[in-house]
Amino acid sequence: TQKEPKREWSLNDFEIGKPLGKGKFGRVYVAREAQSKYVVALKVLFKKQIDKYRIHHQLRREMEIQTSLRHPNILRLYGWFHDEERIVLILEYAHGGELYGLLRDNTHLTEKQAATYILSLAQALAYCHQKHVIHRDIKPENLLLDHEGRLKIADFGWSVQSSSKRRTMCGTLDYLAPEMVENKAHDYAVDNWTLGILCYEFLYGTPPFEAESQRDTFRRIANIDLNFPSSPQVSAEAKHLISQLLVKDSSKRLSLEKIMEHPWIIRNADPSG
Ligand SMILES: COc1ccc(C(=O)Nc2ccccc2)cc1NC(=O)CCSCc1cnc2[nH]ccc2c1
Secondary structure, three states, X not given: OOOXXXXXXXXXXXXXXXXXXXXXXXXXXEEEEOXXXXXXXXXXXXXXXXXXXXXXXXXXXXXXXXXXXXXXXXXXXXXXXXOOOEEEEEEEOXXXXXXXXXXXXXXXXXXXXXXXXXXXXXXXXXXXXXXXXXXXXXXXXXXXEOOOOOEEEOOOOOOEEOOOOOHHHOOOOOOOOHHHHOOOOOOOHHHHHXXXXXXXXXXXXXXXXXXXXXXXXXXXXXXXXXXXXXXXXXXXXXXXXXXXXXXXXHHHOOOHHHXXXXXXHHHHOOOOO
């Protein structure tokens, strides 16, 4: 793409719309750029908060990373600007909202939908890994949909408690890999684990190790206490893929490349995302 013209934006270039969520560091709004009528999401961070938590370097580092990421399944950070008291991030707006909403309204997804989202996630993660970016937090809450239903990893950076977030969100262990709950060193392979969790949740509507208490969830993860309910009906190939991702030894988990070539993905995923 040709270099976008670098210009200094300010808040009065935008018509601010409804709030999309609020986080520890500020709020997110739908907004429209006044000239082009282009719809974006504006994330307003307060400098006082940034100073208080001393995360300037973290924010700057993240901005450098995010503006360099260009992938159809990763939410774009178009740029940012600031005034005396605020830093404002100009983010892509995903018109389809949170994937979690789709999961909630449909209890579970079809195998074609699930395979398409897993393929999109594997492609986005492979892109991130080759750019040595691994802090993608791929919970359903961080996954958004564009106007065509295409998945976007939104990666909320720092926790954004938006309204429709499920209550168990804060502190849920459901998505953590064994090496993380057991506080061992972890690497890229945690993302492969999370893809297994998400694939299960897309197909069955709940994460595989869900339990009443965090302690029980922890134990189920550590023991890989995985079982497949008889309903809804899920193909053996899907279960095969999940079983090759939810493996305790992180070096034995199916690689992103192997996920993209898996028969279940080849047979069910829509390659256009
Ligand atoms: C690339 O993305 C990001 C980049 C950076 C940060 C961030 O906050 N970084 C940070 C903050 C403070 C200290 C250090 C680092 C956040 C995001 N991304 C989001 O926050 C996604 C949801 S906001 C957008 C959005 C769009 N489209 C929607 N459709 C429905 C809801 C919705 C919500």
